[in-house]
Amino acid sequence: MKILQLDKNHPLIEEQLSAKGFNVDADFTSSYSRLLQIIAPYDGIIIRSRVPMDRNFIRQARNLKFIARVGAGLENIDLEAAAEFGVAVISSPEGNRDAVAEHVLGMLLVLTNRLFISAEEVKQGFWKREENRGDELAGKTFGIIGYGHMGKAVAKRLAGFSLKTVFHDILPDLADEFATQVSLKELMRTADIVSLHIPLTDQTHYLVDEDFVNGMAKEFYLINASRGKNVKTKALVHGLKNGKVRGAALDVLEFEKPSFENLGSENEDLEYLLQSNKVIVTPHIAGWTHQSKEKLAQVIVDKILAKFGS
Incomplete structure (x- = not known):
């Protein structure tokens, strides 16, 4: 399963998913339009907030099985489109x-x-x-x-x-x-x-x-x-x-x-x-601790493995 990370997160995400046989790539700089051109082969996307997961993006990601957001809020994901295209949405509020x-x-x-x-x-x-x-x-x-x-x-x-x-x-x-x-x-x-x-x-x-x-x-x-x-x-x-x-x-x-x-x-x-x-x-730092950075990532990994690890 091919996964693309679009934001920087704790390294344990790549380490643990790779160890379980997932192919994890990262792209922290490409524009929305550029990502539309390369997203089709990926089965999963891991995000924070940089790129909106709107209907157009989800439609272009033809093989997409899940969107995982490292955090709690889901307002940057078109949940209706995700459901329509059969894309699972995962978040990690337990982590922070x-x-x-x-x-x-x-x-x-x-x-x-x-x-x-x-x-x-x-x-x-x-x-x-x-x-x-x-x-x-x-x-x-x-x-x-x-x-x-x-x-x-x-x-x-x-x-x-x-x-x-x-x-x-x-x-x-x-x-x-x-x-x-x-x-x-x-x-x-x-x-x-x-x-x-x-x-x-x-x-x-x-x-x-x-x-x-x-x-x-x-x-x-x-x-x-x-x-x-x-x-x-x-x-x-x-x-x-x-x-x-x-x-x-x-x-x-x-x-x-x-x-x-x-x-x-x-x-x-x-x-x-x-x-x-x-x-x-305060500058949007509630939930932004050294410990929560790791816990947010671990929750995401655990949920991905629970649903797609087999």
Whole structure:
């Protein structure tokens, strides 16, 4: 079976698949149009995010049996076309769920205790105690939207805090020892903190918009470590300015690019997020640890071998 890797990943993918008799090639630089010319002989493709697996690409890959994405999100794969052409789609959310959950917990504590802003102020020679009083988690309700691998991992880590954890998911009967399943309406009525762990789909695009922010019963903190376009930036900024959103921790942005140079000056709302002392922004690194790089790759290899190893 011939496999083509289109993004750099942990070397164990090539090592282990080759040892099992797979012919693994790599092409990290060719353009989309060039790949269309060479893809036909391959049985499998391993990707991250560089090349979109759209209908045209899948159609051209005439021998394709699977697309494996080293990661969780599948928005760069046309799932309808894959199903139509009989192409299996494999992902590896199990590989970085621990890293994502730890990052979310870290952002939560930094945000509610003003750790980042107060540490920066000390470096600048300011010793502001009253202005940097923290906000304890005890007694609060933490609302998770999306209770898949990431959401469950977050809930598990919250078990040591004296708060209530609830979640909303489109699938029923997912409640466990760590969280209670509720309707979205109930979550919006009770939550003091909202954390997003959802894919980007037509249904979740701009899930957090003006109606969502205004519909929250309480002033709340927002955490987004899923996809940037799950949140409408303009609505978030308006909520931060009027106090409905007490603070935001964002690992992803609606306007995400490889570099932020000059980007802030091009967008007034993004500039506000980057300058606000109520906002933490990290460069899409939730789930991006030394350990998760290996675990993501191992999960992909294990799934490929389980399905096609014989």
